[in-house]
Amino acid sequence: MQYHIEVTIGLKDGMLDPAAATIKKALEHLGYPTDSLQMQKKFIIDLNEASSDEAYDKVDEMCKRLLANPVIHNYNIVIEESV
């Protein structure tokens, strides 16, 4: 089965992200004050696995071993069957 997966990776709550803080400030300068602003990375992956669970496990492993740094990141995996 072919799966389409989107992995979103961001810093854990409360961790300082200087780039996001700078962008938030620049938006304020343009007249768009915000209460919070976060920046995240998204990976879009297509792969073939026997089941959705197996696809999830495979991508979870990818996150733990490379895509995310568990010391500082949280990640979220969304899977759908490709049509």
Add this chain to the structure above:
Amino acid sequence: MKIAILQFGGSNCDFDVQYVLSEIIGVGTDLVWYKDELNGYDGVVIPGGFSYGDYLRAGAIAARAPIMNSIRRMAEKGLPVIGICNGFQILVESGLLPGALMTNKYPKFRCQWVNLKVENNTSPFTNEFKKGEIIRIPIAHMEGNYFADDSVISELNSRQRVAFRYVDPGGNTTDEVNPNGSKQNIAGILNRQGNVLGMMPHPERASEAVLGSTDGKKIFHSMIKYISSLVST
């Protein structure tokens, strides 16, 4: 005695480290490309640079290269492994050292001299220093903001695993002299056994009087002294 200097695509302090070790310290060195074998060396330097263009995260890709398994084996044998700047980032990404190196608190590339306090002078890399000695070595990085959770930081402190901290000339760890926002001004840490050191400052850039400091040379001298002690026992 022979020291390996690791080269990844994007390493750029490899030749500086080799020059200092071969020409100034006078020890045998080989530049070892990451696809080559890492056998028969008495120690390893993972030099600074921008391996793989800092893609994904600084050091992340290099840390997963198969040659890191050889480094892990050398570390387990008690041989000295030092990662400088990007080398430190590679060591934390590989799990050989705890924590993470994040973007500097003020998100800018900082290239400047810093004062460091030698917190541990019994490690294979610091045995030529006096405890508490203040030394001068330059930094040059954008991702040097050392982060680890509180339990890791307290273990680093209680086990004397902090090698260096950023300090003022009087030895005080203030926010003003913390160049990157590192927790507790941490500039360099050791693994549990003490034979793996990661540090953001560049000792190879402070190994000749003409460059303004020879404090960095003592780190390499310490390493050589440690290797000699292993050989003689």
